Amino acid sequence: MATININYDKLGAGYLFPEIARRAKAFAEKHPGVELHRLGIGDTTQPLAPSVVRALQDAAERLSKGDTYTGYGDYEGEKFLREAIRDAYRERKVEIELDEIFVSDGAKSDSGNIQTIFGPENIIAVQDPAYPVYVDTNVMAGRTESFNTVTGQYAGIVYMPCHEHNDFFPELPSEKVDLIYLCSPNNPTGAVATKQQLTQFVEYARQLKAVIIFDAAYSAFISDARLPRSIYEIPGADECAIEVNSFSKSAGFTGVRLGWSVVPKSLITEDAPASKLNALWYRRQSTFFNGASNIVQYGGAAALSPKGRRECQAIVDYYMQNARIIRDGLTSLGLACFGGDNAPYIWAKTPNGVRSWDFFDKLLREAHVVTTPGSGFGPAGEGFIRFSAFGRRESTERAMASIRAHLKT
Numbered sequence: 001m002a003t004i005n006i007n008y009d010k011l012g013a014g015y016l017f018p019e020i021a022r023r024a025k026a027f028a029e030k031h032p033g034v035e036l037h038r039l040g041i042g043d044t045t046q047p048l049a050p051s052v053v054r055a056l057q058d059a060a061e062r063l064s065k066g067d068t069y070t071g072y073g074d075y076e077g078e079k080f081l082r083e084a085i086r087d088a089y090r091e092r093k094v095e096i097e098l099d100e101i102f103v104s105d106g107a108k109s110d111s112g113n114i115q116t117i118f119g120p121e122n123i124i125a126v127q128d129p130a131y132p133v134y135v136d137t138n139v140m141a142g143r144t145e146s147f148n149t150v151t152g153q154y155a156g157i158v159y160m161p162c163h164e165h166n167d168f169f170p171e172l173p174s175e176k177v178d179l180i181y182l183c184s185p186n187n188p189t190g191a192v193a194t195k196q197q198l199t200q201f202v203e204y205a206r207q208l209k210a211v212i213i214f215d216a217a218y219s220a221f222i223s224d225a226r227l228p229r230s231i232y233e234i235p236g237a238d239e240c241a242i243e244v245n246s247f248s249k250s251a252g253f254t255g256v257r258l259g260w261s262v263v264p265k266s267l268i269t270e271d272a273p274a275s276k277l278n279a280l281w282y283r284r285q286s287t288f289f290n291g292a293s294n295i296v297q298y299g300g301a302a303a304l305s306p307k308g309r310r311e312c313q314a315i316v317d318y319y320m321q322n323a324r325i326i327r328d329g330l331t332s333l334g335l336a337c338f339g340g341d342n343a344p345y346i347w348a349k350t351p352n353g354v355r356s357w358d359f360f361d362k363l364l365r366e367a368h369v370v371t372t373p374g375s376g377f378g379p380a381g382e383g384f385i386r387f388s389a390f391g392r393r394e395s396t397e398r399a400m401a402s403i404r405a406h407l408k409t
């Protein structure tokens with residue numbers, strides 16, 4: 001008799017994006033002819049950089065001929081791409097060896113799968129609010145109780161609240177935790193951790209032999225030179241941190257699919273000497289994964305070439321101009337806004353303590369703008385709403401014009 005993984009039944013939420021779609025659809029059906037403006041999606045809209053397209057085409061062309069055709073590549077990714085990734089770290093004065101880099105099909109899979117190399121008894125800590133993958137994958141792995149609809153939390157997870165008064169970066173957990181998920185620049189708050197803030201966590205992790213899983217998917221959006229783009233810019237982080245990154249947001253690969261993780265050989269836990277976790281991740285990937293698409297890996301290397309980087313940077317700058325338009329528009333209406341400086345998300349405080357979903361409905365009803373309610377990312381997101389800068393310029397401008405013209409404040 002087969003049985004199911006009952007941990008899946010513990011999942012409570014996961015209804016965020018379907019619920020947004022449901023409400024937007026219901027509104028559109030009731031008001032035919034009304035144009036909906038979408039500032040909710042965390043998906044890219046700008047076309048791929050020309051260098052990337054050429055590299056993808058060339059790679060496909062090579063597969064069309066018998067003498068240049070290739071099949072399975074290395075599980076950990078093509079050497080040329082890992083070299084390009086290593087060189088990009090080197091510019092930040094971070095030394096990473098090629099066998100510490102694992103190319104993948106994206107940061108979602110890596111940030112979800114990484115917990116499988118850690119024991120079931122590890123205590124997990126997450127930023128609240130956070131990207132839902134960190135919590136949900138640990139629920140599925142059986143590290144929690146069921147979702148508590150009253151608290152909006154899972155017993156067994158340590159939530160590290162991110163509020164206005166701590167600049168949306170958490171204090172150290174007051175209890176002992178083993179695996180700490182940090183995301184900077186943060187989705188959804190747009191907050192970026194400073195060197196000092198990360199140093200605190202690195203020191204805590206080294207002291208307790210905890211491991212930090214650092215999601216740097218938005219690192220390309222950091223323009224302030226003082227802010228760290230990699231956790232390995234913090235001394236000692238190679239002993240306590242795994243970094244996950246992606247081409248999705250930096251090069252528009254959300255549909256193309258490519259990412260990487262760094263698992264340093266110097267990373268240790270109480271029961272794992274140097275190189276052990278690196279070997280476990282290799283073992284995990286080589287068992288469950290047959291490598292990222294070879295065509296796509298050429299596209300990734302092109303995105304990291306000097307020309308590709310200039311082209312991708314121009315796209316990042318385009319999104320960041322959207323971020324300014326959104327933030328200036330909301331600020332002029334008197335809304336308190338955070339993020340949007342070094343991240344493509346604006347985290348706006350709802351007026352008069354209105355609940356996230358109520359403000360979502362108000363924006364939809366009055367201005368026909370679809371956003372993302374902050375409470376969907378964790379209980380500390382209540383009272384906030386997320387605006388995404390990933391839209392097209394024209395749609396972003398029209399959405400803001402509609403908010404200015406129609407939102408009753």
Ligand SMILES: *Cc1c(COP(=O)(O)O)cnc(C)c1O
Nearest residue numbers: 106107108131187217246248259
């Ligand atoms: C978009 C996003 C990613 C990227 O995921 P991919 O699987 O690489 O597309 C990772 N982490 C966070 C927090 C994100 O918002």
